[in-house]
Amino acid sequence: MAVDIDITKQLEDLSALYEITRKLASSQDLSDCLEQAMKLLAEMKEMENGTVTIVNPLTGKLEIEVAHGLTAEGRKRGKYKIGEGITGRVVSTGEPIIVPHIAEEPLFLNRTRARGNISEQKRSFLCVPIKDGRNVIGALSIDRIYEDGLGEQAHVDLQYLTVLSSIIAQTVVRIQKVNKETQELYTENQKLKRELSEKNKINDIVGNSSRMQDVYEMIHRVVDSSATVLLRGESGTGKTLVAKALHYNGKRKDKPFIVVNCSALPETLLESELFGHEKGAFTGASDRKIGRFEQAQGGTLFLDEIGDISNSVQVKLLNVVQERTFQRLGSTEQISCDVRLVAATNRDLEAAVAEKNFREDLYYRLNVFPVYMPPLRERRTDILLIAEFFLEKYARENNKKIVRISTSAIDMMVQYHWPGNVRELQNCIERAVLICDGDTIKGIHLPPSLQISESSKKDNPYSLSVAVENFEKELIIEGLKRNNGNQTRTAKDLDTSLRIINYKIHQYNIDPKNYKL
Template sequence: MVHKNDISKQLEDLTALYEITKQLASSKELSECLESTMFILSEIKGMENGTVSIVNPLTGNLEIEVAHGISAAGKKRGKYRIGEGITGRVVATGEPIIVPHIAEEPLFLNRTGARENVKKQKRSFLCVPIKDGQNIIGALSVDIIYKNGITEQANTDLQFLTVLSSIIAQTVVRVQKVNRETEELYSENLKLKRELSEKNKINDIIGNSSKMQEVYEMIHRVVDSNATVLLRGESGTGKTLVAKALHYNGKRKSAPFIVVNCSALPETLLESELFGHEKGSFTGANELKIGRFEQAEGGTLFLDEIGEISHSVQVKLLNVVQERKFQRLGSTNLIECDVRLVAATNRDLEKAVAEKNFREDLYYRLNVFPVYMPPLRERRTDILLLAEFFLEKYSKENNKKIIRISTTAIDMLIQYHWPGNVRELQNCIERAVLICDGDTIKSIHLPPTLQTAGNSSREKPLSLSVAVENFEKELIVEGLKRNNGNQTKTAKDLDTSLRIINYKIHQYNIDPKKFKI
């Protein structure tokens, strides 16, 4: 005859297993699902100090992966050699162990310090191995108080824990496999990105973001062509660098590269500057002047701020673009020219055409191969890369040994909206280098406009989960910096396991190699 109490215990076990299986099956993070498991054991089964210890593949020792009811300091102390103490013996033999009374067991080491006052309690300790086939990968242990002393119930609980350990083993193997596959995919992704970056790399242009990869691809497509290129984008996005890249990476690199800022000169001077003039062609023309089109013969002429030129200059420029011929001011002779034309503007030329401020025919002649330069706020992954480049540059120029940028300063740089784009970032880092007296750029060294970046660039506050992720990432990055990128030391420093650190590093796309000195 089955006793009602036995039925109640069986229902309790089934409920616990059901809830635990749900947690283990749904979670992708080992520590998270194991912590839930230990909590359920405590709430439903009344088992205390639940601990899962896993064999560290690097050291070969047992280390606590999760611990319910044990302090962080205690968890950190909970390390055992295989065969050492009760837990070490369970892993060494592969057999479960029941300790009827912890206080009377000399092999019980209490390394975690969680059972200091157990002499008066009838506290028992149950420990079972966690097996992957024949391979023992760890141990599951709990404390439990049997009011009537050790009875048949202890064996039933041991059987329950054995079943649970097999489920945990499957979860550990599954998560480890997923982590390995994720790591392989992550490594392969980094490899492909490096290959793509090397393939598309353009001298003097910094950036690995997807937006910049598109720019590199466009440059490579047109670099050896004679087609006119129109660079579009806000001021400070690097249009001049792209114009230089088009010239110095192309077939005209041995010929001149001539730059004309169309907005810096008045109409009369700009015309003379572009096409030259004959002696005596106007008051003050005391000698022959060779224009920029002639100076750029065989090479590239870069017309910056093309949207600012007057209608009369637009007409003459159109003739040059169409016919590849021009006349000096005061001359009737046509001069042929072989020049690659690159133009740039931050104006909305389509709007200017619609408003009759820019000739439509010239617009279509210039807009043969447009290249859009993204603003810095659209390529935030490049901000730190650019900042570090400028940091190194200005540190050398000013004979300073500034080696890094603090996490808080990095956050401010990333959050700021950068209306002045790369040029503003460059000035910002140069200023920071000049006023920094230590080896680290801190938030106080950044301009006042960045000090309120967190408030001005975000419409609503961060959610709790995102704020926690940001804080967690900052802790890990700072830990890696303190330990020169060593993940094992970082895990110890942050009072967590190497497995969790490895998982978080991949989750947040952190590259530990960047922090090696």
């Protein structure tokens, strides 16, 4: 009879081990599968408070991964140093431990407080190491009440938990490996996205703002198309650069890129410039002239300031856009052209159409794929990037060793409204480089318009207190830059106390994180 009971118990143990192994093997979520395993231990083996504690590789501390029946608050409290308490000692030595009565064991910390008043309980505690090869990566522990004392059953249970711990170790390593590979794939994916974003950036166009990312996206969508592109935006926003990008990044890059500034030529000359003329077509036409449409054959024709062309030129341009054919002045011959047309304007074409100053049919022919270039005041995060680009360019051209822009100068540039957009910023930096004799562009090197803008924001720009505040703020920011945002080193660098630096940082609303490399 005793043999039958023994065999039955062994079968029950094997059944429980099978179910636990199945749960551990079928899940990709470590906490979930361990939680289910601890639940099965409680239900099938009467092993309560099953807990898996894993070494956190970042902190080096033991942290509870799962604990059956334990609250989230209890799990947070369940942190141990290696060597601390029973669990810490098991991880430190790599040897299992049985505590016959946890109420009588001084090393039992009960930090999770899951067992209530342990002094009133006759509860045993079994803890075994979880090993990956020779490395101890955690511990498995359970509570068990032995009515007749520990006896042989406690050692059988310890062996059972040791077998289970090896299965848990395999599960932990497997899932951690999968998680690591998943994280590496995610990191690689993010890296590829960043690289793709860098590839999507167009040469000579500087800007990482969300508004410019939209522009890059639009460019890449239409770059290999033959569709007519209409570039909209204020003067100086970089429409010419986008037109060049559309040509030199597309399939027509080996063909001509021809630019016509429509506002720079009178009506008669513009028509001749676009379509060409025959000898004797008008007074002074001593030779045949090849027009820009013919010159751009197979390539791109960029019509800048398209909103300024006269009505008669609009009519002829409409025919070219529709039929892709035209006639030279003084000729009846129809010439076919294969030209990618890019137009640009800073005018409100919709208003011009409403006022009958621009043909509606031509407007719709040109407005196939509009791209809006945002003004610089709507992409302020790009101001410093663009300024540094031009600083490097003009410092190199003028053989000057100017390496940076001061914080005060940056503040002035960011606060300015830039009516002339990128072109105005370019001229501003070129002027500053020519004036600057040191290695840093400062506020005094910027044009008076920017300095007026800065001073107008203060009630009394000439007050001593305002000047001192600005000087202090710039000193602190420069110190944070030198010390990678570290406030303690900045305080030492500026020969003051950390308390004062912290106070000033709060007073001037400075975020040290912005100056970490």
